[in-house]
Amino acid sequence: MVAAYKALLGRHAVTVCLIAAAGWAAWLCAGGLAEPFIARKLNNVYADLRAAQVEPNAQIDKVLETLGDLDRSGQECSAEQYSQLANLVKNLRFVDQAAIQLPNGKICSSYGQELSSILPGNDKRKFSVGKRTYWVDSGHTVSADTDFIVVSEQSTYVWANKKILLDNLKFPEDLQLDLIGPGGAVPIASTGPTPLTMRKPFHLEELVISADKVLIAFAGNRNELISVVSLPLSYLTSLKFKLFIGLACVFAALLLLARCIQRHYTSTAVRLRNALKANALGVHYQPIVNLTTGYLVGAESLSRWNDNGTQVPADVFIAVAEKSDLIRKLTRSVIRQVAEDYSTYLWACQDFYITVNLCAQDIQDPSFPDYVASVLATYNMPASAMAFEITERTLLDHKPAALQLRRLRACGHRIAVDDFGTGYSNISLLDSVPFDILKIDRSFIADDKIAAKDALWRHIAQLARSLRLKVVAEGVESQEQLPHLVSEGVLLAQGWLFSKALPIQALARRYFQCPENVPPHDPKISINDFY
Known part of the structure; x- marks a missing residue:
């Protein structure tokens, strides 16, 4: 009882650990996906911002260049200067005012008056970058409509309204843009209620996660002003949580799927192993017909498994057998059943053979020929009555396989290559x-391919005849296929046209009866005419 509880707790502990590991992996993946997503979003917004800044920058540059050419040699502001200044800015959207400074310090404005200072009041800041100087308000009303940015170059001045500049950017409402001076010390303009202040050194164009924001800082076109595009930290947290939930569901589904697959193969493998021990698997036989006589010359053995009333598809339990190392036991079970059926029902059938499909593990097993010989001796079945089918895919290493197959041929068995043309060699x-x-594989002789003069199956048949190999066409389903096959010397065939796979008793009855629906295609043709 104690051992059972320990085993149960151990299984639950493993499950809990797997769930915890999946949750942790989901959270790490969520972070790894969310942060690059935010970075791409901020970079895309800044790319749009750069495009929107082209026209304002061009207007400011043009005005400053023109102001530098105006005459400033007088001692007083003249009406002509006022007129020139007013005409210069009257049709410009982004330049609110322009001014020049005379040698005596007087400032002449496009408003038609002298200015006592660049910006009213004392609450302003000034910084210089290269040849240009910037004045900005330093109070908490950085986003107000009446705030201006003043750009100065060699005693010329241009006023740009912050509100108009920011409105032109059409900035997304969920993001915030802050324009700050070099080094992050001087806030210039902001689309948010609280201007951003960079208190710590930062790297440009790198995602930064602060206490309340996620941001990227970008240098301006001339490395003058710094544009900071930011999102609330809650946006990143929410995105990570959503991704975490989605990834956790995916990981949970994958774990569940893996568990189901594991259970499926484990349980199926256990039942298959028990069925093999109890000799509970059966064998059906699909007849191979001589097209010149209509009589049966052989059959292909096909394993069948009825698992408690449920017929398990052969491709399913064969795949399980291969993955659970039961395939050799399955092959040996088929060989034993074939030998027993032959000795009971087909011992009087002359020149009749039954083929058994082999896998790579059978061919690699050095004890396999001896096992076959002992089984045939037990049931008094001649070796010529049992042939072995292999596919190209099972013979990736030809030399060892050739040695094993020669041992089988030396014992009297015939060797057939199945599905020729679909593999590698x-x-x-x-x-x-x-x-x-x-x-010949059924895919080569389908109704839509068989009549073609240059069909691949014709070349395969000619090659086989040149090597003096018997040729069997698989998957024959219509009478229309027969004349084409016979014309190329393919005189042996199997498929639903002749019969489905039959129990051994039905196969024996078919052999000893006249053909019911397979008359000789051409009784004048003999299979020996082609070999």
């Missing part, structure tokens, strides 16, 4: 491995 395989029979 093809002609080189025929040259290095001893074969007696070549089976």
